[in-house]
Amino acid sequence: MAHGIYPYLAARCSPPDELLIDLFAETRQKFGERSVMQIGAELGALLTILTASTGARRAIEVGTFTGYSSICIARGLPDDGHLLCCDVSEEWTSLARHYWKRAGLDGRIELRLGPAADTIAALPAEPVYDIALIDADKTSYPIYYDLLVPRLRPGGLILVDNVLQNGKVLDERSQDADVRAIQAFNEAVAVDDRVQAVLLAVSDGLTIARKR
Numbered sequence: 001m002a003h004g005i006y007p008y009l010a011a012r013c014s015p016p017d018e019l020l021i022d023l024f025a026e027t028r029q030k031f032g033e034r035s036v037m038q039i040g041a042e043l044g045a046l047l048t049i050l051t052a053s054t055g056a057r058r059a060i061e062v063g064t065f066t067g068y069s070s071i072c073i074a075r076g077l078p079d080d081g082h083l084l085c086c087d088v089s090e091e092w093t094s095l096a097r098h099y100w101k102r103a104g105l106d107g108r109i110e111l112r113l114g115p116a117a118d119t120i121a122a123l124p125a126e127p128v129y130d131i132a133l134i135d136a137d138k139t140s141y142p143i144y145y146d147l148l149v150p151r152l153r154p155g156g157l158i159l160v161d162n163v164l165q166n167g168k169v170l171d172e173r174s175q176d177a178d179v180r181a182i183q184a185f186n187e188a189v190a191v192d193d194r195v196q197a198v199l200l201a202v203s204d205g206l207t208i209a210r211k212r
């Protein structure tokens with residue numbers, strides 16, 4: 001992307017509301033540098049748009065942290081929609097729970113604590129999910145993806161965050177485990193004929209894979 005264009009477009013997306021601004025600030029105040037794990041506001045807006053415009057009713061998220069992405073997805077669901085959140089951290093997700101309540105979304109969101117691969121593997125292998133977000137430990141992305149594809153309805157979307165690794169995916173000699181895992185993951189998704197996929201330069205890179 002041309003130099004300087006990203007801040008321009010990020011500043012011209014619908015801004016986050018007061019609740020998301022408060023969540024961003026409280027995450028930073030409580031968890032310091034860890035707050036960089038939060039998704040950006042422009043990706044948050046895109047999550048709500050994709051969830052709402054596809055008419056999604058059942059969603060699943062791998063990697064919840066303090067809840068920013070989950071709130072954006074849940075806001076795109078209908079009142080009787082359901083989002084299943086998978087994370088390992090009681091501490092980080094306790095802030096998410098607080099904000100789900102404040103947002104009036106706690107009835108729509110369920111949290112399961114534990115390794116996400118175990119949580120997803122324990123779900124029936126039925127194609128019932130309309131939309132999924134993967135945003136957890138990068139080396140496990142292929143595992144999450146392969147567990148999620150059969151659980152997604154035809155036409156459903158898998159969204160995958162951080163697929164550019166701050167541009168480090170271009171370094172074919174990288175020894176960084178996360179970068180190498182994402183490089184391999186991106187190659188595999190591009191030739192996976194179970195889906196139609198596009199890699200977008202939104203935030204740190206977002207893959208959208210639509211199940212055929």
Ligand SMILES: C[S@@+](CC[C@H](N)C(=O)[O-])C[C@H]1O[C@@H](n2cnc3c(N)ncnc32)[C@H](O)[C@@H]1O
Binds near residue numbers: 065066086136
């Ligand atoms: C990048 S953060 C997620 C950010 C979140 N989507 C947001 O919008 O704020 C990654 C999260 O993945 C979780 N995580 C890491 N390893 C995991 C695992 N094996 N199973 C489930 N969650 C895991 C971490 O606890 C952390 O909360």
